[in-house]
Amino acid sequence: MSLPSALAGTPSAETPVPAFLQRSLQALGLGAAQLRPVWRNGAGGLTFSVASGGAAAPIELYAKWNPDGAGESLTQEAERLRWIHGRHPAPAVVDLIVEGPEEVLLTRALPGESAVSPRWKADPDLALRALGNGLRRLHDLEPQDCPFDWGVEHRLRAAERTSGRTSSPAAQLPEDAPSLDRLVLCQGDPCAPNTLLAADGSFLAHVDLARLGVADRWADLAVMSMSLAWNFSGYDEAVFWDAYGIEPEAHRIDYYRRLWDAT
Ligand SMILES: Nc1ncnc2c1ncn2[C@@H]1O[C@H](COP(=O)(O)OP(=O)(O)OP(=O)(O)O)[C@@H](O)[C@H]1O
Ligand SMILES: [Mg+2]
Missing domain, CATH: 3.90.1200.10 (Aminoglycoside phosphotransferase (APH), C-terminal lobe)
Known part of the structure; x- marks a missing residue:
């Protein structure tokens, strides 16, 4: 959660893209997408905006990467996002990829x-x-x-x-x-x-x-x-x-x- 934490906040533009996130995007045909770091949470997880498809057919997503899904997981989040879809405004799930303790959640970008x-x-x-x-x-x-x-x-x-x-x-x-x-x-x-x-x-x-x-x-x-x-x-x-x-x-x-x- 966004409690004030020494770790949480806007990450630097040079923040490396975690290898598992890069591999997950490649597997989805998004290996050439442009990633911009948006948020680092108190547990070291990162959120990136993901842009691809060019000006004619832009694809705008958000990718959350969780290094350790043991606690509050992106699997749990995806389940709730799928349930609330159509009931209340929230990101639509595009994909959830889990490998060992790592998780990546892709959602459609909301215009806000x-x-x-x-x-x-x-x-x-x-x-x-x-x-x-x-x-x-x-x-x-x-x-x-x-x-x-x-x-x-x-x-x-x-x-x-x-x-x-x-x-x-x-x-x-x-x-x-x-x-x-x-x-x-x-x-x-x-x-x-x-x-x-x-x-x-x-x-x-x-x-x-x-x-x-x-x-x-x-x-x-x-x-x-x-x-x-x-x-x-x-x-x-x-x-x-x-x-x-x-x-x-x-x-x-x-x-x-x-x-x-x-x-
Ligand atoms: N689908 C989306 N559309 C637009 N913005 C998004 C989307 N998903 C995430 N964001 C942006 O990324 C930020 C981080 O996302 P989120 O709060 O889900 O990450 P978190 O790591 O779980 O945060 P916390 O530090 O609260 O645990 C949000 O505050 C929001 O600005
Ligand atoms: Mg948050």
């Missing part, structure tokens, strides 16, 4: 920029409005037929399995979880960089959906509002709450931020 691009960071009012509108749009979908879970129990169990910590993640939380407010389809990695805006500043799409799943809406709201402080520090987050259409509730926000940190 992340909410933390220089353009939208310079216009926090529009960006925060789009972040609120986008989350509201996702949360207004019917969650009933979604097969993915992102509830508290599920997250704690997953954290126990993968963390190898000495202290249990659950022990870091207050005993009483807040009562359920509303079960919705949660983004699961709700932060400004995972929201794309259209050219006019409106919400375009959500990306990075490896944890998409059903949960209380405050699981998303608590973390998205926390991410605003990193990406739009000093700006009044009331615009976000207003666009979503809810008043912040301190105890729910506190619980779900602790859960985020614990898991």
Whole structure:
């Protein structure tokens, strides 16, 4: 996720293309495509934009490369992207290639920029409005037929399995979880960089959906509002709450931020 991390951010233009990604593109007939590094995540994974086909028939894709699919994997992300296709704006999967621990996910490029691009960071009012509108749009979908879970129990169990910590993640939380407010389809990695805006500043799409799943809406709201402080520090987050259409509730926000940190 896009927590502030020493590793995460825009990689240099000279970032080498991982050998497995290059081989995967070759196998798909995209060996001559032009790659531009776009993002490096906290786990060392890379995202590139991929352009090929020439001006007459351009093919624009995004390629995510994950060096170690053991934890939160691109396989998991592809599964969720395929499910949400046609339900909510998100990248369409072109291919998923897995070999040993390495994974490559190719998606069709969406015509937008992340909410933390220089353009939208310079216009926090529009960006925060789009972040609120986008989350509201996702949360207004019917969650009933979604097969993915992102509830508290599920997250704690997953954290126990993968963390190898000495202290249990659950022990870091207050005993009483807040009562359920509303079960919705949660983004699961709700932060400004995972929201794309259209050219006019409106919400375009959500990306990075490896944890998409059903949960209380405050699981998303608590973390998205926390991410605003990193990406739009000093700006009044009331615009976000207003666009979503809810008043912040301190105890729910506190619980779900602790859960985020614990898991
Ligand atoms: N299909 C797409 N169309 C347009 N932009 C995209 C697409 N896929 C990814 N991006 C861009 O690449 C960036 C990185 O993608 P993504 O958030 O999925 O990577 P990540 O490594 O999982 O990120 P994180 O650091 O949050 O874990 C996004 O913020 C977005 O700007
Ligand atoms: Mg991301």
